[in-house]
Amino acid sequence: EVQLVESGGGLVQPGGSLRLSCAASGFTFSSYEMIWVRQAPGKGLEWVSYISSSGGTIYYADSVKGRFTISRDNAKNSLYLQMNSLRDGDTAIYYCARDDYYSGTFGGYWGQGTLVTVSS
Amino acid sequence: DIVLTQTPLSSPVTLGQPASISCRSSQSLVFSDGNTYLSWLQQRPGQPLRLLIYKISNRFSGVPDRFSGSGAGTDFTLKISRVEAEDVGVYYCMQATQLRTFGQGTKLEIK
Numbered sequence: 001e002v003q004l005v006e007s008g009g010g011l012v013q014p015g016g017s018l019r020l021s022c023a024a025s026g027f028t029f030s031s032y033e034m035i036w037v038r039q040a041p042g043k044g045l046e047w048v049s050y051i052s053s054s055g056g057t058i059y060y061a062d063s064v065k066g067r068f069t070i071s072r073d074n075a076k077n078s079l080y081l082q083m084n085s086l087r088d089g090d091t092a093i094y095y096c097a098r099d100d101y102y103s104g105t106f107g108g109y110w111g112q113g114t115l116v117t118v119s120s
Numbered sequence: 121d122i123v124l125t126q127t128p129l130s131s132p133v134t135l136g137q138p139a140s141i142s143c144r145s146s147q148s149l150v151f152s153d154g155n156t157y158l159s160w161l162q163q164r165p166g167q168p169l170r171l172l173i174y175k176i177s178n179r180f181s182g183v184p185d186r187f188s189g190s191g192a193g194t195d196f197t198l199k200i201s202r203v204e205a206e207d208v209g210v211y212y213c214m215q216a217t218q219l220r221t222f223g224q225g226t227k228l229e230i231k
Contacts, residue, residue, distance in 0.1 A: 035220065045161075045169075045212055047220035059219055095169065099216070105180060106159055106216035110169040 002026040002109045004096050009114030016086050020114055022079040022096030030054075030074035033099035035107070036081050038092035038116075048094070049081065063089075086118045122146055124213050126223035132231045133203045141226045143213030145194040150217070157216040160189055160198045163225075164209035172211075173198065205230065 008020040022034070036048040049070040050059045058070055069082040079096050093113040099106045123146040133139045141160075149156045160173040171180045173189035176196060186201040200207055208230060213223040 037220075037222075044225045045214075045222040047222065050220065061219075097169070104155060104157060104175040104178070105171060106157060106174065106220070107161060107169070107214060108171050108174075108180065112168055 002098070004098065004109055004111035006094060006096055006111045006114035009094065009116045011117045011119065012086055013120050014087060014118055016118070017082070017084045018086065018116060020081040020083065020094055020096075020116070022081075022111060024077045024079065024098070027098070029072075029077040033101060034072065034079045035097050035099055036070060036079075037095045037097060037107075038090075039095070039113070040089075040092045043092075046092075050099070051079070083116070086116075088118050090116060091118045092116060122149070122215055122218050122221045124215060124221050124223040126211075126213060126226050128226060129224060130227045130229070132229050133200075134231050135205060136202050139200040139203050139207075139228060141198045141211055141213075141228075143191075143196045143198070143223050145196075145215060148193050149196075149215050150193065156192065158189075158191070158196050159214045159216065160187075161212045161214055161222075162207075162209055163212065164206075167209075200228075203228070203230070 003025045005023045012018050035050045051070045067085045071080045095113045096111050097107045098109045125144045127142045149158050162170045172183050177189045188199050190197050210225045210227050212225050215221050
């Protein structure tokens with residue numbers, strides 16, 4: 001069974017940093033692209049970042065470019081999101097999800113999310 | 121950037137009746153490989169996001185056949201043939217042709 005479990009969320013002051021993790025199981029993690037998506041309270045979904053299966057190709061939304069860094073450790077079946085210079089507008093539930101270009105099933109599996117609250 | 125516009129934003133439906141959600145893209149979603157990477161996702165309270173439909177009309181694993189997708193180019197539709205109580209939630213269209221964009225979401229509720 002495919003499982004994605006996010007962790008690392010919490011309350012942080014504006015300007016602070018946080019590192020999110022996504023633990024994957026039930027599939028060959030190193031074969032799949034991964035994304036981070038966030039959802040502000042009561043709002044819709046916003047794509048944050050993408051990383052290819054090898055980690056060699058990375059993209060970011062303009063809203064987080066230069067502040068967030070996506071990475072992965074295929075040996076540990078883990079995806080990460082390092083978030084620096086956090087702003088009030090970054091408050092959201094952060095989800096990791098699995099992509100599969102070859103089947104076209106983008107966002108095929110999702111985690112339950114981890115809540116990040118940026119507030120003084 | 122590609123913008124996806126969903127209509128309606130709210131859809132009250134009677135149990136057993138059909139429902140339809142539209143998603144319009146600001147530009148063609150046909151990728152260079154000839155595929156159109158338009159998907160539909162379901163978000164139910166307390167549940168993980170769920171992929172329902174991928175590449176316009178393909179049902180994902182375990183998705184009931186009352187869900188169907190159609191469309192081409194810039195106009196797409198999700199249809200539920202007979203709404204059940206468990207279908208209550210928010211539905212998003214999503215494109216993966218150019219980075220990633222989501223529609224605003226359509227809230228499906230029972231009348």
